[in-house]
Amino acid sequence: MNKKGQETILDFTKLILNFGIVVVVAIFIVVVTISFLNTKYDLHDFQANLLLKTLISSENCLAYNDGLNTKSGIIDTSKFSNELLTQCYSNPNIGYKINLYNAENKPVYSSSSNSKLNDYIPICKSLPEYKCSIKNKYILYYENKELKKGILKAEVITVA
């Protein structure tokens, strides 16, 4: 074999090796990227927080309106109804029950969304496809035109 032939083989070998390296690294990067893109995020905490914030802040939910302004964090107890709650916040992947406790820690009002998921709340821990949590929020509420302090307890279930 002459010198030119030897150089051609050398260049070809080098080309194949370089190509091999590029392919191996590219495959590695693609696999890692796909792995990250397929990661599932646990949104239960986020959904539960969003629900509670909406309930106590939105006039369409439980927030009190004095005729001029909506008072975020102050509950209008006349709004405790399953229909109103379902209209204000419902989603096929979320169910919830709320209880309002007074200063003496006694339940005074309760309501829930019209979701079939609510039936699973008592046995939620044994069902891996659902995730549940309880949230307690310090709120104020109007009862007989008097402002009182209380705790809004929300039991939330979401599809995991």
Place this chain on the structure above:
Amino acid sequence: MHKKGSWAYPLEFVTYVGLLTVILVIYGIIFFGFKVAEPDAPVISAKDYQDSTTLINFLRTPTEVNGNKMTIADSINLFYNSQLSEQEFKNLISNTLNSLPKPNEDSNYKLEIGKDVVFDKSNIFQAEKIVQGLYFPLSNKKIVLIKLSLKCNCNEEEVFEVA
């Protein structure tokens, strides 16, 4: 060593390829085998989206001072204008702090009003978990920073319950 163009160059190159393969295999095992960089389900922490609603509601809580109905915010104003005794003010604040939901029995809320007035029953082993703050304007045109924090030895799940 073997220069580019020499006969041994591809052989030396093969060792580099081998080294690269070994490195990729090791990283592959760490990444996929032990799932070091790939948690099962990342969680958005409750701390990331907390607001000051608990503190705002605390300040709006109705109370009674000398037969007059007012809010905790009004009582702070009275205290700073020397129209409310320190003992009475402390009782008012302590009672209302006890109304806030706690993750467990050992948890305590710490309230700081400005730099001088601090309500804190916690011990040094309790970590500060939730911190809410706001600037509160007084009637004497001064402004005080009010900070409410939860101090407890509790996990993220327990903090989430009251966040």
